[in-house]
Amino acid sequence: MIPSPEFYVIYNGSRNYPPQKILRLSDSFIDKKAGSEVPLELNVKVFNIKHPECTLDFSSCQPLDNYVKFISLVEEEKSSGASDFMTRAVLKAQKQNLLPDYLRRKTSEVISMVFNEYDYETDIQVKTEEAERRGHAAGLKEGTRNARIETAEILLKEGVSVQTIMKSTGLSEEEILKIK
Template identity: 40%
Template sequence: MSTANRKYKDSVFVDLFAEDENAKENFLSLYNALHDTSLTATERMKNIRLDQVLYMAFYNDVSYLVDNKIIVLAEHQSTINPNMPLRCLEYISRLYETIFESKEKYSRKLLNIPTPEFYVFYNGEEPFPCDKILQLSEAFTEKIKEPNLELTVKVININRQNRHPVLENCKTMYEYTVFVDTVRRWKKDDSQNGFQKAVEECIANDILRDYLKRKTKEVVNMLLAEYNYETDIAVQRAEEREIAFADGSYQAKLETARLLKQLGDSTQKIIQVTGLSAMEIEKL
């Protein structure tokens, strides 16, 4: 996929495992760590990443066709989205559409469909289990033992303190987590030049050294885009919480006013207790 005409920004995670000149080697190392395999033939891998499906304003996902499997990876540096199974369902449906022609689906011959696997790598700062499985059926209105449709997403906490086996078995992923930790530390210490200094420290400490030396400017720009994206998400969530709190508080006042009115209290007393207006109380 050419980077020249991209409307949206890649994350460092995506560039490292999907777009960089060494991305296939990096991804295959991660694949081997996840599956306890030792594949080496990167030429048999195919990058089949889709645009603007999992994340509409920021590229944070990777997908490859390898070893008769479709592997979909995503990174979360903020809280885990519980709707990832639903989003992955949409993603894999579109991927299958690109792999098979429409007429093939009407053939009398059974199609051989690559097996999908979905992973989310979490390296946020909030506590989260080392491993967790998210299931599409958890969102179903009606809970049944054997749902007709299921999709599972494996969430792996790659923060270093969790010592997940994938970090021991994939050098690139381990160094990436060290890089993320370094970026966070420098961003807190130096809001103006933190990203540049984090890159310089990692190069000096032989963390993603070759990658960062080749792409220092690009990486800093990607970090800026990531930071802005995460900030936007945080602001949106804060606003949602404030709205929800305000709505809940207002509803509680209305319920209190309704109860006091039923008990025969005066409008003036209800105004004093709830802070509602006389007109709002009269409408109850």
């Protein structure tokens, strides 16, 4: 037997986000039917560590507690306006022995990650553009199909054989006979 896993996301952004929220994987499913059983579910607890009402007690997990303290150092240094705020935060964290092994091995990645912060608006914009491209492609495909059907209608009126129309339009015999 293994213990039940728990999944957490620590939110430290600047948006108005609740102190705690549960995200469900199934909320992202495309073909989810209301009231039906979900074949796979994952609940993730999101804690907004910047919210004054955040109830997560970090002291029971040393790495998590250190992470929260490290993020506070980053915010403190960032608000100072120094261009090297991230480096300064890492140095302070190392002096306070916060995440020592991790910061020793991954300092450059941590700095890079913070400078390339996730941006919700950019993410939504990219997803919207991708959806538009897919919609445009589907529209072109549908438009092409409609044009083939119109061509078949004209050819049928002109008395062209079904076999010739099939070769000309790529439509199946069944599709052409439905037009008749």
